[in-house]
Amino acid sequence: MKRYSHKSCRRYGIKLCQSAKCPVARRNYPPGVQGPKGRLRLTEYALQLAEKQKAKVIYNITEKQFRLTFDRATKVEGDAGQNLLKILEMRFDNVVYRLGIAETRAQARQLVNHGHFLLNNKKVNIPSYIVTKGDVITLHKGKENKKYFKNLQLGTKAEILPGWLNFDAKKMESKVLHVPSKDEVERNIDTQAIVEYYSRR
Numbered sequence: 514m515k516r517y518s519h520k521s522c523r524r525y526g527i528k529l530c531q532s533a534k535c536p537v538a539r540r541n542y543p544p545g546v547q548g549p550k551g552r553l554r555l556t557e558y559a560l561q562l563a564e565k566q567k568a569k570v571i572y573n574i575t576e577k578q579f580r581l582t583f584d585r586a587t588k589v590e591g592d593a594g595q596n597l598l599k600i601l602e603m604r605f606d607n608v609v610y611r612l613g614i615a616e617t618r619a620q621a622r623q624l625v626n627h628g629h630f631l632l633n634n635k636k637v638n639i640p641s642y643i644v645t646k647g648d649v650i651t652l653h654k655g656k657e658n659k660k661y662f663k664n665l666q667l668g669t670k671a672e673i674l675p676g677w678l679n680f681d682a683k684k685m686e687s688k689v690l691h692v693p694s695k696d697e698v699e700r701n702i703d704t705q706a707i708v709e710y711y712s713r714r
Contacts, residue, residue, distance in 0.1 A: 561710035564703045571699060572601045573618040578641060583711055594704025595695055602675075602693045605632070606640035608650065612680050612687055614665070629656050644689050652685040 555563065569579050586596035601607065606622040609630065615621035621640075624630070628638040631651045644650070656662060662685075674680055677693040 558710075558713070561706045561713075564706035565710050568597075568601070568699075568702045568707060571618075571702065572604070572607065573622065574601075574641075580711075583707070592704075594708045595698070597707065598698040598702065598704060599693055600643060602698050603643050603645075603689075604640065605630075605637060605642040605644060608644055608678065608687070608689070611675050611678060612650075613674075614685075624661075629653055629659075629662075646689055646691050648689045650687040650689075657685065 565579070569576065572579075574582070582600055583593070583597055586600055587593045589596045602611075606618060606625050609615050609621035609624060610618045615624055625640045626638055628636055629652065630637065631653050632642070632644070633649055634651070636653065652662065675693060675697050677689065677691050677697055678687055679690055680687045
């Protein structure tokens with residue numbers, strides 16, 4: 514599992530993690546300096562690289578996984594950048610996070626790895642698995658007695674649940690209604706910069 518520190522949040526000047534203790538709100542300047550010194554003017558390439566790195570941090574994936582996902586996005590009809598975000602959103606671990614079952618994507622990845630969920634009544638423990646329209650996600654039989662799920666305080670509310678997902682908290686059952694639209698994906702990422710970054714290579 515890829516691990517990122519709060520230095521990444523401070524480096525890019527934006528909260529990229531899901532931690533309530535993220536220091537970027539108090540220290541919105543790069544790490545390694547004593548107090549805010551301003552930000553260096555970055556080259557076009559550096560800005561493109563930064564957007565790619567930000568996306569990796571947000572979705573908690575490795576460089577290889579990100580590149581493979583981008584390659585997949587370019588093979589789908591439509592805008593490659595938007596396709597990239599849609600595929601990232603539909604990763605199994607991200608869906609578990611979006612449902613509010615996990616507080617962070619890293620925790621969601623761990624829950625999936627440990628085989629806590631069924632996808633269409635089949636055990637799937639691959640965090641990078643891409644769900645599709647109509648898929649039904651349920652808790653593995655017997656897992657509801659696990660301490661984590663018994664004590665789980667679901668923070669998911671109807672107004673913050675993505676429109677492309679349906680979730681029955683009592684049954685711990687979710688259904689993928691459709692592919693997320695442009696307005697239902699992560700908005701803190703400049704996808705055009707990422708596309709331009711990979712076009713250089």
